[in-house]
Amino acid sequence: MNSIQQLFQKKDKNLLSIYFTCGYPKLEDTSKVISALEKSNVDFIEVGLPYSDPLADGPTIQDSSQKALENGINLDIIFDQLMTIKQTNKTPLVLMGYLNQMLKYGEEKFCQKVVECGIDTLILPDLPMVEFENHYKKLFDKYGLTNVFLITPHTSEERIRKIDSYSKAFIYVVASASITGAKGDISNNQVAYFERIKAMNLKSKLIIGFGISDKQTFNTACKYANGTIIGSAFIKYLGKNGIDKIDDFIKPIIS
Amino acid sequence: MKSKFQPDENGYFGQFGGAFIPELLHPNVKELADNYIQIIESEEFQTEYKSLLKDYVGRPTPLYLAKRLSEKYGATIYLKREDLNHTGAHKVNNTIGQILIAKKLGKTKILAETGAGQHGVATATVCALMGLDCTVFMGEKDIVRQAPNVARMKMLGAKVVAATSGSKTLKDATNEAIRYWIQHPETFYLIGSVVGPAPHPDMVARLQAIISEEMKWQLKEKTGKENPDTIIACVGGGSNAAGAFYHYLDDDNVELIAVEAAGLGVNSGESAATSQLGEVGIIHGSKTILMQDEYGQIVEPYSISAGLDYPGVGPLHAFLYESKRAKFMNATDKEALAAAYELTKIEGIIPALETAHALAVLPKIKFKKDQVVVINLSGRGDKDLETFIQHLED
Secondary structure, three states, X not given: OOXXXXXXXXXXXXXXXEEEEOOOOOOOHHHHHHHHHHHOOOOEEEEEOOOOOOOOOOHHHHHHHHHXXXXXXXXXXXXXXXXXXXXXXXXXXXXXXXXXXXXXXXHHHHHHHHHHOOOOEEEOOOOOHHHHHHHHHHHHHHHOOEEEOEXXXXXXHXXXXXXXXXXXXXXXXXXXXXXXXXXXXXXXXXXXXXXXXXXXXXOOOEEEEXXXXXXXXXXXXXXXXXXXXXXXXXXXXXXXXXXXXXXXXXXXXXX | OXXXXXXXXXXXXXXXXXXXXXXXXXXXXXXXXXXXXXXXXXXXXXXXXXXXXXXXXXOOOOEEEOHHHHHHHOOEEEEEOHHHOOOOEOHHHHHHHHHHHHHHOOOOEEEEEEOOOHHHHHHHHHHHHHOOEEEEEEEHHHHHHOHHHHHHHHHOOOXXXXXXXXXXOHHHHHHHHHHHHHHOOOOEEOOOOOOOOOOHHHHHHHHHOHHHHHHHHHHHHHHOOOOOOEEEEEXXXXXXXXXXXXXXXXXXXXXXXXXXXXXXXXXXXXXXXXXXXXXXXXXXXXXXXXOEOXXXXXXXXXXXXXXXXXXXXXXXXXXXXXXXXXXXXXXXXXXXXXXXXXXXXXXXXXXOHHHHHHHOOHHHOOOOOOOEEEEEOOEEOHHHHHHHHHHOOO
């Protein structure tokens, strides 16, 4: 069973997932951030692979990626870091990156490495459904990997149903027509969209992300989904406060 | 029989193409993919497109026999004068077509990226013509080196937004345009080259195909034969080359030469010769050949020419390269500048820096006597005067 599915068996409400960028703020911070997030009782962690041209990301994650790349991070270092943390970490990890990173590394080799690191769930925002169906489904099945699909306010019901049938971990509900980054409060339009998705009674668990930044937005989003992902707000916090006070960011949200 | 140079139903030319886009863009791209061919082939579109190209753009553009250039290089060299189009380059062929498609789809807000500013100007122009709202992303570095085009876009009523990420050139302007599109899905992304997610590369190629359509009857008139021996065009993303090659793709007797920008030299680390330096990868929603490091991070290209300063190439061109249908050559900054001065001096035509790269391979080719060569003179050099003046004494 997929690691996130296992998690849902124990807990399926008010889940908090945190996104962070590997090698940020410092090259060696990857495992430290994961340990700190685990200590703070984050439910699962989205491990971001820094990319030069992250099309789905806003300025905060773009900047952290650029900084991480300047720090000298690369996929080999990241896999080494993840192998090390695997010994102690019990919190499920989800890998988020762009398709070209996997393509250039070698698709088979990439999948193999991911599995070795104890990770079984991937988020690739530029992997479209048709490519998944034609090629990647078979590859991921071979390695026991699960792909997380994103849905947006503009995804048709028919497509959402199809995504539901392909999803083994969860469906990533993109909160608004946007790239990543905090936007303040959740609007009535967004609530209507969340309600519409909830009313579809999908088999998959729902995690809301993009624009979730604090306790208030976390609470609102959790009314309509099984949990949320916070990314840019956390990266901003790391940029300002470093990695020593991670608990001060997490605690107010889940308390 | 369908040409092998036409994309398949998923937008692939061989292994290149596709639409690698975030889910949010799926409805937009699908709407376009479902409708573009039908719209382009409709009588209504063709009538309006051809009439605007004739009366507004000034087509057909002349096919000019460059006598002194021919004499110098020992061939029969024709220049396809896309520089004489309204707004000064081939770019307007595409923007006229796409603005009509946008209108047909009921879009009122137009979004574009631009490198040298030629596509930005051509987009701002058709938006002014149709009374549509226009936002153009342009790299911060390009805003400085192509200042006259920035001024033109502003005068035409476009909002010019500086792309400040990455290398601050065409690649980043395209990234920012796509991010803006994700956040404003009601806008029509009027892409400037044969790049981006399917069906954009094929749509733009079809709209630029007017170049080779005219070449056919013009050559017939002048030489008695529709086909030249050789066609030469510069390639950044590749839209002018796609247009100049389009109707000759299936005729193996016509040699196609694509010229990339070598910057300071192909192996200098400061280059944009994608076919020589790139490998298969994904950029701006398309699988193609692109310049990247061993981990798939996109490498920042370099060229003196803002329009060729791009780390990828359209998927059709990647396929032309891989299948060896086209021959890929390149020219350095220096060679391009020299070619621009030469054309100016012996033919009285100041070409754009991009176009100068196509001219710069003439000394590198051994022509047969009477070889009929068409060079696609994609744009004029007014926008590059400052650069030309700076380097005059070199």
